Amino acid sequence: MALDDHSSSSAPSPASRLPPSPFSLPEYPRGDPYAAWRLGNYRFYATAWFLMTFGKQIETVAVGVYIYGHTGNPLDLGWLGLVQALPVILLAIAGGQIADRRDRRMVVVTTTAVTMLMSAGLTAACWQHASVGWLYLLLGISAVGQALGQPSRSALLPQIVPAEGFANAVAWNSSVFHVASMTGPAVGGLLLDLERGVPLALAVVVACRLLSLAALARVPSHRPNGRTSSISLESLMAGVRFVFQQKTLLALITLDLFAVLLGGATYLLPVFQRDILGAAPSAVGYLRSAEAAGAIAMALLWTHLPPIPRAGRAMLWAVAGFGAATIVFGFSRSLWLSLAAMFLVGAFDNVSVVVRHTVVQMLTPDAMRGRVSAVNGVFIVSSNDLGGLESGVTAWLFGPILSVVGGGIGTILVVLGAAWKWPQILALGSLGDIRPVEELPPGENEHLAG
Numbered sequence: 001m002a003l004d005d006h007s008s009s010s011a012p013s014p015a016s017r018l019p020p021s022p023f024s025l026p027e028y029p030r031g032d033p034y035a036a037w038r039l040g041n042y043r044f045y046a047t048a049w050f051l052m053t054f055g056k057q058i059e060t061v062a063v064g065v066y067i068y069g070h071t072g073n074p075l076d077l078g079w080l081g082l083v084q085a086l087p088v089i090l091l092a093i094a095g096g097q098i099a100d101r102r103d104r105r106m107v108v109v110t111t112t113a114v115t116m117l118m119s120a121g122l123t124a125a126c127w128q129h130a131s132v133g134w135l136y137l138l139l140g141i142s143a144v145g146q147a148l149g150q151p152s153r154s155a156l157l158p159q160i161v162p163a164e165g166f167a168n169a170v171a172w173n174s175s176v177f178h179v180a181s182m183t184g185p186a187v188g189g190l191l192l193d194l195e196r197g198v199p200l201a202l203a204v205v206v207a208c209r210l211l212s213l214a215a216l217a218r219v220p221s222h223r224p225n226g227r228t229s230s231i232s233l234e235s236l237m238a239g240v241r242f243v244f245q246q247k248t249l250l251a252l253i254t255l256d257l258f259a260v261l262l263g264g265a266t267y268l269l270p271v272f273q274r275d276i277l278g279a280a281p282s283a284v285g286y287l288r289s290a291e292a293a294g295a296i297a298m299a300l301l302w303t304h305l306p307p308i309p310r311a312g313r314a315m316l317w318a319v320a321g322f323g324a325a326t327i328v329f330g331f332s333r334s335l336w337l338s339l340a341a342m343f344l345v346g347a348f349d350n351v352s353v354v355v356r357h358t359v360v361q362m363l364t365p366d367a368m369r370g371r372v373s374a375v376n377g378v379f380i381v382s383s384n385d386l387g388g389l390e391s392g393v394t395a396w397l398f399g400p401i402l403s404v405v406g407g408g409i410g411t412i413l414v415v416l417g418a419a420w421k422w423p424q425i426l427a428l429g430s431l432g433d434i435r436p437v438e439e440l441p442p443g444e445n446e447h448l449a450g
Helices: 040-071 074-099 104-127 132-160 163-192 197-216 238-245 247-263 266-276 282-304 311-331 335-363 366-398 400-421 423-427 444-449
Strands: none
Touching: 040 074, 040 104, 040 132, 040 163, 040 197, 040 266, 040 282, 074 104, 074 132, 074 266, 074 366, 104 132, 104 197, 132 163, 132 366, 163 197, 163 282, 163 335, 238 247, 238 366, 247 311, 247 335, 247 366, 247 400, 247 423, 266 282, 266 366, 266 400, 282 335, 311 335, 311 400, 311 423, 335 366, 366 400, 400 423
16 A cells, blocks of 8 residues: 555656546645645635534533433433444445535535534523433434535545645644644533533534535535446445455554544543542533644644654554553543543544545545545444443443543554554555555555455
């Protein structure tokens, strides 16, 4: 996958071998860490992404505090993860097919509008002190929108950023995500300390999603490049087959899946805030913000440093560090130590995010990016939201401390198993050398597959 550059200077660059684009992209300044921000389309895309993430983080904090305050049962926080994961698992493949056949910008606009309407419903439900069942229903419908829209959003980015600058754009996109993930929970935590804090916070979410729609309206509409296949079971499953044929890609997303599935403590933050740390509700927001702050620090390093020559090894060490920081958080009785541990959790997790997302998008031919992004999205949601279910169940059975500490230990064991099972991870070199599989010289596809 990540090939060493042994070609002569006259050989065509990876960017020149990409499929022709139906629109003109500006020249991408090489060596400029801020080059992505000089592209107007990327600025609108990133603004919309920030607002969507900012709102989602506020929503997560507010809903978690509301549910745990009403029931006092950590298992109910686990059900929250399941409700949001199931629609994505069931519908993401269909969303990928839509992304590879329709205008990706319009798909994102439509599905974002659905989530905005559900946020308005959540605001009304919490204002009226509705039962948690209504929250589960509305969040489930919102997750349907996420399932159908996420593949289009992911596949849209390579269409507005030149290939030679895509890794830089991914790193900045990660920074945007984590800035929103840092500021969103902090703002949400402050709003929760006010009277009627939960519905007030959710009203802010509605406003964020409305503004994100306005930003998306400025991003050009583009259909996928290349020939569009007819709708069939074979075309629906093409993304799944591609992932399983490319062993390095399969290894990276599987490693991330099980690491976060076992090691995530995010859904249990309301439990630690109230029952272990004895802090105010706003501490939930601060802990989530600390995780995002660590990710921002790491993402900024990605954008300013030269490409890491051995990205696979870096990812393995980072996931192991993620597990170790999770263990520290589980044992902590100090809010400050817990904040420091969450900072490290975010920093280490960001390495995995950048490596995985760059490989997924740059290894995949454009005509398949929606379907492959859908498969990747299933893995991500399975790790994040089903990880929340796993955390809730184990906390209910064994207590929150054992749930988190055991998950951190499990993450480290997953790293050891992945390094043994998939030596392709250790062989992964610089992310800047990756190009779509269809553009590889004859014989190299088989090498990458396995």
